[in-house]
Amino acid sequence: MTTATSTAATRLFIPNTAVGVIVAIALVIPFFGSTYHITLAVNLCVTLILTLSLNLVVGSSGQFHLSHAAFFGLGAYTSAVLAKTVGIPPLLCLPLSVLLVCTLALLVGLPTTRLRGLYLAVATLAFSLFVEVFVNQGGALTGGGYGIQDVPALTISGTVLSGRAFYPLALLLMLLVAGSLYGLMRSRLGREILAVRDHSDAAAAAGINPPVIRTLVLVIAAGFAAIAGWLHCFYHLALNASLVSPELTFVWFFMVLVGGIGNVRGVVIGTVLLTLLPEFLGVATGQTILGIGVLMIIVTLFAPRGLGGVLDDAIARFGKARS
Amino acid sequence: MLSSLAQVLLSGLQIGCIYALMALGYFVILRATGILNFAQGEWMMISGVLGVVLIAFGVPYYLALLAAIAGAVLLALAAERAIIRPLQARGAPQPIVLLSLFGTMLVARYGTGVLFGRQDLPLDGPAGSGITIIGEANFIANQTLVVYAITAAAFFGVAIFMTRTWLGRSLRVASIDPLAASLIGVDLTRVRVVSFGLGALIAATCGWLYFPLYAVGYLNGSIPGIKGFIALFVGGMATTMGPLAGGLALGLVEVAASFYLPSIYAEGAAFVLLMIILVAKPSGLTGGKES
Numbered sequence: 001m002t003t004a005t006s007t008a009a010t011r012l013f014i015p016n017t018a019v020g021v022i023v024a025i026a027l028v029i030p031f032f033g034s035t036y037h038i039t040l041a042v043n044l045c046v047t048l049i050l051t052l053s054l055n056l057v058v059g060s061s062g063q064f065h066l067s068h069a070a071f072f073g074l075g076a077y078t079s080a081v082l083a084k085t086v087g088i089p090p091l092l093c094l095p096l097s098v099l100l101v102c103t104l105a106l107l108v109g110l111p112t113t114r115l116r117g118l119y120l121a122v123a124t125l126a127f128s129l130f131v132e133v134f135v136n137q138g139g140a141l142t143g144g145g146y147g148i149q150d151v152p153a154l155t156i157s158g159t160v161l162s163g164r165a166f167y168p169l170a171l172l173l174m175l176l177v178a179g180s181l182y183g184l185m186r187s188r189l190g191r192e193i194l195a196v197r198d199h200s201d202a203a204a205a206a207g208i209n210p211p212v213i214r215t216l217v218l219v220i221a222a223g224f225a226a227i228a229g230w231l232h233c234f235y236h237l238a239l240n241a242s243l244v245s246p247e248l249t250f251v252w253f254f255m256v257l258v259g260g261i262g263n264v265r266g267v268v269i270g271t272v273l274l275t276l277l278p279e280f281l282g283v284a285t286g287q288t289i290l291g292i293g294v295l296m297i298i299v300t301l302f303a304p305r306g307l308g309g310v311l312d313d314a315i316a317r318f319g320k321a322r323s
Numbered sequence: 324m325l326s327s328l329a330q331v332l333l334s335g336l337q338i339g340c341i342y343a344l345m346a347l348g349y350f351v352i353l354r355a356t357g358i359l360n361f362a363q364g365e366w367m368m369i370s371g372v373l374g375v376v377l378i379a380f381g382v383p384y385y386l387a388l389l390a391a392i393a394g395a396v397l398l399a400l401a402a403e404r405a406i407i408r409p410l411q412a413r414g415a416p417q418p419i420v421l422l423s424l425f426g427t428m429l430v431a432r433y434g435t436g437v438l439f440g441r442q443d444l445p446l447d448g449p450a451g452s453g454i455t456i457i458g459e460a461n462f463i464a465n466q467t468l469v470v471y472a473i474t475a476a477a478f479f480g481v482a483i484f485m486t487r488t489w490l491g492r493s494l495r496v497a498s499i500d501p502l503a504a505s506l507i508g509v510d511l512t513r514v515r516v517v518s519f520g521l522g523a524l525i526a527a528t529c530g531w532l533y534f535p536l537y538a539v540g541y542l543n544g545s546i547p548g549i550k551g552f553i554a555l556f557v558g559g560m561a562t563t564m565g566p567l568a569g570g571l572a573l574g575l576v577e578v579a580a581s582f583y584l585p586s587i588y589a590e591g592a593a594f595v596l597l598m599i600i601l602v603a604k605p606s607g608l609t610g611g612k613e614s
Contacts, residue, residue, distance in 0.1 A: 058418065064417070064418050064421075111602040112601075114605075115601060117417060118357075118359055119556070119601060119605055121359075121418075121421065122359070122552065122553075122556050122601070123597070123598060123601040123602070126553065126593075126594040126597040126598050127594070127598060129549065129594045130591045130594035130598070133590045133591040133594065137590060137591070250422065250425045253418070253422060254422060254426075257419070257422060287433070287437070289429055289433050290429065290430060290434060290437065292426075292429065293426045293427070293429025293430040293433065293434075294426070294430055295426070296423060296425060296429070297423055297426040297427060297430065300410065300415070300419050300420075300422055300423035300426065301406065301409055301410065301423065304413070304419050
């Protein structure tokens with residue numbers, strides 16, 4: 001697993017302020033833009049929560065878990081079913097769906113902690129595929145292939161939060177998730193997670209329990225994925241089975257990789273780039289998946305350390321040419 | 324009519340053979356290189372699509388069959404040369420290789436959809452639609468007999484190849500200790516090319532067994548592709564018997580579940596079976612030592 005360092009090149013060429021300015025522009029536009037911009041920005045917030053939390057599992061913790069789409073989709077479906085069928089207030093659906101998804105992640109995480117590498121990937125992929133079948137075949141509960149429409153909108157003290165009014169909430173939750181991940185990696189627990197990834201036996205000798213840490217990471221990430229699912233559910237107020245497609249996990253993992261695995265700033269850059277680029281290029285007309293496939297091959301072949309790595313290599317070549 | 328139990332057994336064995344063949348394709352590549360080649364189902368699909376296209380152009384059936392299989396294998400070899408070889412040469416970590424193969428899978432799948440259209444088309448099996456009468460009033464489709472025969476031949480051939488030939492043995496040793504293998508004269512590049520070619524050959528042949536039961540379409544390699552690696556992990560990969568046992572077990576469990584249980588359990592049965600196996604016995608049904 002590539003380790004988590006922000007490279008010299010990203011520090012040189014993409015200073016924090018530049019990233020900050022770009023992200024700020026992307027986040028402020030929706031306050032003035034059209035419905036299209038708002039939808040794009042909410043989807044960006046949702047995807048950022050997903051890639052940042054996936055990065056915690058795959059990058060910081062080094063576990064190749066392929067069940068993130070299942071946790072996201074189940075978070076969205078739980079929220080929709082609770083709000084529409086059971087009639088629970090949308091705001092209360094957030095803690096409930098997070099709780100349910102975290103419990104499920106615990107049930108998946110405990111037996112799979114002893115699996116490594118390919119075995120872990122295949123076992124969690126099987127879980128994700130099962131969730132997809134479950135949602136597709138769920139009958140009246142999940143609406144099968146048609147999904148669930150007309151989910152009651154979120155209201156806070158009498159005000160309906162939809163469209164433009166919903167966006168600040170998505171932004172706030174995204175920043176909260178990003179902030180808590182930032183804080184987590186700087187806490188004692190964060191150092192324990194890195195220690196378990198880099199040297200499990202040494203960490204165990206130092207009194208850390210690796211299986212507990214690995215499971216905990218999965219549960220935390222699944223909880224964040226459920227928050228993303230809740231946001232998606234109450235912005236779009238409709239959902240279908242494409243939300244639980246296991247292929248989504250690969251796309252998010254790709255976003256993580258484009259920026260540079262383990263590097264939070266890289267993850268943000270990768271996610272923003274791969275969410276907005278297809279829109280700007282207009283390939284969203286039908287060949288998006290084909291385009292993502294081509295990009296996956298190109299990036300894994302030529303830029304496996306992400307954008308920062310590419311710039312690093314360019315600088316190294318430039319330096320060599322001059323001397 | 325056959326009794327319901329016999330019916331379950333026969334159709335379970337047929338789909339089980341197809342899963343076993345797909346698992347065998349993954350097995351050959353995984354044993355030689357340690358790579359789980361996500362694109363296997365797509366080589367199968369491309370073989371079927373090429374077959375339909377060639378037959379539509381008036382190419383004789385068996386010539387179309389051979390050309391379609393050869394075309395799919397050539398594509399797989401091209402992908403090995405262009406994508407896998409540079410990644411292996413660099414020693415890329417497993418998640419990167421998997422992501423690259425996932426991209427290859429997407430390109431093969433949706434590229435085929437763009438080039439050849441998105442409709443589902445029928446493909447005749449090599450045995451046509453004939454039947455063989457068994458006993459008084461029972462029959463079995465000739466295509467089913469072809470499936471059994473090809474499966475038996477493929478497993479027999481691969482087992483002999485992997486245990487009795489120098490190249491086959493070097494395939495087995497290459498992933499266990501690549502450095503030691505190369506020191507005793509195993510050409511790792513050759514091993515990888517042979518394993519990817521053989522894996523694609525098995526998958527492409529399997530297309531002509533599977534698609535006559537359903538239809539050819541750019542999305543239709545996905546499910547047998549997934550079931551194939553599930554069968555491999557269910558059966559285990561210690562010996563060639565692993566994919567066979569896994570495929571047959573998976574086929575029987577699935578058909579039994581769809582026969583006796585509501586559809587939600589039937590479609591999910593494969594994934595539940597795999598999760599149980601991986602948690603209880605990660606080395607699979609036939610695996611000896613814990614992996």
